[in-house]
Amino acid sequence: MASNRSLLVLPGDGIGPEVMREVYRVVEWMDHRRHVSFALQEDLVGGSAIDAHGVPLADATMEKAQAADAVLLGAVGGPKWDNLDFSVKPERGLLRLRKELGLFANLRPAICFSALVEASSLKPEIVEGLDIMIVRELTGGVYFGEPRGIEDLGNGERRGVNTQVYTTSEIHRVARVAFELARKRGNRVTSCEKANVMESGVLWREEVQKLHDAEYADVGLEHMYADNAAMQLVRAPKQFDVIVTDNLFGDILSDEAAMLTGSLGMLPSASLGDADATGRRHALYEPVHGSAPDIAGKELANPIATLLSFAMALRYSFDLADDATMIETAVQQVLAGGLRTADIMSTGKAKVSTSTMGDAIVRELDKQAA
Secondary structure, eight states, X not given: OOOSOEEEEEEESTTHHHXXXXXXXXXXXXXXIXXXXXXXXXXXXXXXXXXXXXXXXXXXXXXXXXXXXXXXXXXXXXXXXXXXXXXGSTHHHHHHHHHHTTOOEEEEEEEOOGGGGGGSXXXXXXXXXXXXXXXXEOSSGGGXXXXXXXXXXXXXXXXXXXXXXXXXXXXXXXXXXXXXXXXXXXXXEEEEEOTTTOHHHHHHHHHXXXXXXXXXXXXXXXXXXXXXXXXXXXXXXXXXXXXXXXXHHHHXXXXXXXXXXXXXXXXXXXXXXXXXXXXXXXXXXXXXSXXXXXXXXXXXXXXXXXXXXXXXXXXXXXXXXXXXXXXXHHHHHHHHTTEEOGGGOOTTSEEOOHHHHHHHHHHHHHHHHO
């Protein structure tokens, strides 16, 4: 079926191709059962692109990403490429996508499925019903600030420099995403920084407050130091609704929140750019987990995070919220039925392979479509 919904698929390295195969099955299911189709292209990123082209992201692939409505990425990296220069490591392909697509807002949901409460390292009453959205600024801050680098000071002494820098517009655009999301959720935003010791944190706090007062006074706003937020996430995580924070703190807090749910293999993410005049925005969707080269090719990987990332693409890029909900519900039902991949296995449950988990999810989709 012809389609004007363009999706660029970048399976990447390690378990990336395995989990992406399960997404292809759902895409095929949607075409047959929902009459929803996509113009699909596949290309290389990360280590696989280095092996083929000598760079972690070829210019031609970047052009495809620019033209696509959305990009779905598996995972990048692995020990095979660990000794390469930092400038050409597999992860640089992902960073280039984020930078050149202008993907400034990273959405990381941390949801504890009721069937997986026992998989969390925290007590069930702490995490049961957990539903947090972390909005991380993705293209600024210390990861991109200048000056940066390592310099030789002589006499065996070296110095490493990274610069934390933000502007008003960078802060406002990511905070606006957080406030808009909060209006559709619990209507509460917690903004995290280190205003007690960093001037960039002072600016962040002041500008988030200004935007709130001017445009989002109906949304609850709390300011919290990032280290306190890290502590509160393991003490009482359900106090949060939407957390908005900078690139560095967002990297740390979102991984911490992910583990509250029991497994990184369960969690999706979305990275969004600015909307153009037509409302279209560049977007990249990827699971939170890495390439897990130790289990690659063994049918052990959990495909759920990648499937849920595709569901986020349906919701945020293609305005197909009902179809996204169908996938999320199918995942919940399969988990409630006791099927588990190795990363979320617990006593009394049935351990299954990557493809068997995909089989079960497609069967649940069939039930919903019946």
